Amino acid sequence: MPVLFAFAALLCVLVILPVSWLIYYSVTAADPATNVRTFTLTHFHALFTDPDFIDPLLTTIAVAVGSSALCCVIAAPMGWLVARTDLPFRRTVRLLVTASFVTPPFLG
Secondary structure, three states: OOHHHHHHHHHHHHHHHHHHHHHHHHHHHEOOOOEEEEOOOOHHHHHHOOOHHHHHHHHHHHHHHHHHHHHHHHHHHHHHHHHHOOOOOOOHHHHHHHHHOOOOHHOO
């Protein structure tokens, strides 16, 4: 049991610490004269108003929504068919789904 808690603590450090830094630096800005960080939302304002950021932001949103919708349209019926029916090649479908988890992402 102590080993489990040690790994849980390590995971928290490896995940929560970088995410907290990301959040902290996204809502603060350093004053160049004093190098003191103050609360600000200018980074988010720039993200939504700067023309250099708008196109990548819209592309990211479109890809995320499109891939999520496509996965729901394909994966939900496929999962139901594999789990609830006697689909031909059911084992093959399960094997291919499992293989998608273990193949490196750069192959896609």
